[in-house]
Amino acid sequence: AQRVTQPEKLLSVFKGAPVELKCNYSYSGSPELFWYVQYSRQRLQLLLRHISRESIKGFTADLNKGETSFHLKKPFAQEEDSAMYYCALLNQAGTALIFGKGTTLSVSS
């Protein structure tokens, strides 16, 4: 079965603290994973993709096949990082994305 699990509904941290948003997946074969973000009153948009191994806005995510995880990390949270974060998995057919339930990140000063 193809599935994405984000165990935390809400993560609250202080500005400057490290952040880790958890994502676990279930998939047969080599998964392709993404993080999407939705800021307040904005559209859902791509944040980063695992295949690019990129850092966007200070966020990184590493695919761990052994733990079937793709956690999103940032060493020092900023208030503007407050948003809804969704982990997404490319479906087996390679045509569409399967989303997790999302985690709300709240960064306060």
Place this chain on the structure above:
Amino acid sequence: EAGVAQSPRYKIIEKRQSVAFWCNPISGHATLYWYQQILGQGPKLLIQFQNNGVVDDSQLPKDRFSAERLKGVDSTLKIQPAKLEDSAVYLCASSLVPGGAKEGELFFGEGSRLTVL
């Protein structure tokens, strides 16, 4: 570049009534998706079009939901008759190429929020 346009933004109807949502994807985007997002959950794919053909509608409740993309551009999603559990945000997304999803390059609209009373 204009983004994905959706209308209406908000709709309130009584159960058993019908409703239609419209989506205009980014110009030139061949692939169009409709996702349903129920409060507290992530977006769930309802149907995917490639030009004017259906690629995947396996999760579309076909007894009450229908969608079309007649000219391979705009799309409409219809619900008839609506149930209470259809209350959700309906998101339209598009991608440039058939494999756009592989790059994660899905561009989303603002969504249409449906409330069924």
